[in-house]
Amino acid sequence: MLVAGVAYFGVIGRSRYQVTSDFIVRLPQAPNNVTPSLLGTVLAGPTMLGSLEDGRFLAVYLTSPEVMQRVFLRLEPETTYAKKGLDPFAGMPKDAPFDQKLAFFRRQVSVVPQDLTGVIQLTTTGLNPATAFELNRLLLNEAENFLNTSNQNISRNQQTFAEQELENARERLAKAQQALAAFNDSQGEINPEASAEATSRYIAGMEAKLVDLQVEEGRLRRQFLDPNAPEVAFVTDQIIELKQQIDEERAKLVGPDEKNLNQRLVKLRNLQTEVGFAEASVKAAQLAADNSRLESQRQLKFLVLLSNPETPSGQSLDWRWKGLLSLVGLLLVGWGVASFVLGISRRQ
Template identity: 80%
Template sequence: MTASFSAVLRAIGVAEDELPNVGQLPGDPGSGAGRNPGLLGRLQLPSLSREQLRWLKPGPKRISAIVLLGGILYFGIIGRNRYQVTSDFIVRLPQAPNSVTPSLLGTVLAGPTMLGSLEDGRFLAVYLTSPEVMKRVFVKLEPEVSYARAGFDPFAGMPTPANFDQKLAFFRRQVTVVPQDLTGVIQMTTTGLKADTAYKLNRLLLDEAENFLNTSNQNISRNQQRFAEQELDVARQRLAKAQLDLASFNDAQGDVNPEARAAATSSYITALETRLVDLQVEEGRLRRQFLDPSSPEVIYVTDQIIELKNQIEEERSKLVGPDAMNFNQLLNQSRNLTTEVAFAEASVKAAQLAADNSRLESQRQLKFLVLLSNPEVPAMQSLDWRWKGFLSMVGLILVGWGMASFVLGITRRQ
């Protein structure tokens, strides 16, 4: 009996002298009649064979069996039910470009390519799992109640109390957004511990996705429209300033159009020069007719020529002279101001056209969410997580078993 109990103690790794207040069994050598028999005397253990004692020692097979049994119990019995809700949608433009052939669904669902929806799906995958969305959704779902831990399952549900990082990590585990590369369809799956919780989460996220598309498109369109209108206001202010400067210049010069005035003066000088040439021809004829140059006829024409030359010089000095009527500088200033006015008018026309195009383009580029499959309240629990978790555990056991066998094999060879 003592030998069997000592073998049990050695099997579990405990020495007899480590037990407090342990006495010898009756009949053992050295046992006194008046001594307390102690723990060994009070224990009545059956005799165990060596094969039975071998089962008390931990081994890889027993550990694997225990882990596998625990996995079967958790994933088959203890684990709480999970419910999943899936919805499919796509992001499309209201009108298809002329270069794209409409799809079978018609021009309403026709978009440029599925790449646009795929790109929007990637944006939505990040946005729908963002902290901002988590805050708004969790306020409506009350996760302390809908995702609270209950029963014997230590893993299902959100820990209480939970900080912000734990809530965010838990929320992201409940939401999966996967854009399909071939079709551009966006598939969103939500998980809940109750059927109605998973359904509400899916509906709330669909509303968030639609609001995100509408808000982002409206903000972009609003910013573009505001920028175009600001540019239009700047162009109009520039035109008003240019027109005011030109009017002030004309008022200062006392003329509506200095260039027309300069052209009239030039024409007047040209007419005087033509008259001068005629008088000079007439003077030559009279000098040949009258041999005396002091004759009244010749003097009369000569005086006209002298007076006409003086008049021409005076008119020319008004055009290019250094006095206040220097038409060259006035014309340069007038032409610069006129050019500024013309450029400002062209800028106003271009800005007005850009504003109109921006408004029309913003309405044409508005995106909207098209539901291909509406979410429904699940009637049965989802078994995916059970068999996936069990298979993952079996895979880990096999990998651990292989690594342990490899290490033990190397150790035994050494």
């Protein structure tokens, strides 16, 4: 078995070629509390954590069936990854079903976010240098397109929500203003509040005059022994008439009918408060819409390529050494287990 493994990994196995590129996902403006690094703010703390999270998303997206259909199938894997020679493992079987193509594609792509730096390492494998390079380049384009599409969707959704809130606030303001105007029109007066204040002042004036008349009536009663004297009766009639007039004016302020000035004044102030609140809501919604545009710009993410993919000049030998060492380790484990079992059986 060891001889067969050496023969496969040393001679029979087809050459594999690997292309690696490194990139990071960053914001156009790092937070204010981020300490600059050697690369500006690219590898700083919060930005690094964001790139690490985006790298995990990209690891799933770049190996998804949609990307496989757009990228991998463009490389004509039936030809570029076809089985050839004596190697029974390398390559994709002819007329392979979709699931098998997807599994094979995922074995050729490795997306590894680096925990310490946030750098995302993209490694692609091909059976010839050109295929490995082209696959890496196409996947980088897919990663950049994915970020651009995500930016557009996030910005559009935020802006749509903010504009909808602004439109709702404007509609509320328009309804409040219409209700206030309709109320004023129904009252037939420009300013009910001023009317109520004028009525209150008028009543206060009549009450002051009533006090003066009552004082005068008392003086006349003391002066004339006959309570029905013309002078006393004249003042008494004035007092009765003034009291009646005061009661009528008070009824206009607090009476139960539709002419109640106090009730109209309360309704007026409620409508004015609603208009004021609606105006404040419009201002807040406008400010939120403006801030949403700025925040969308701050949240835009873009790909920073740290190392470009290059066409490999030679085959990758890592898989050969790893495969051979794994085989040797497996044989050693098997030999150890077999020796243990034989030792137990001999003791028995």
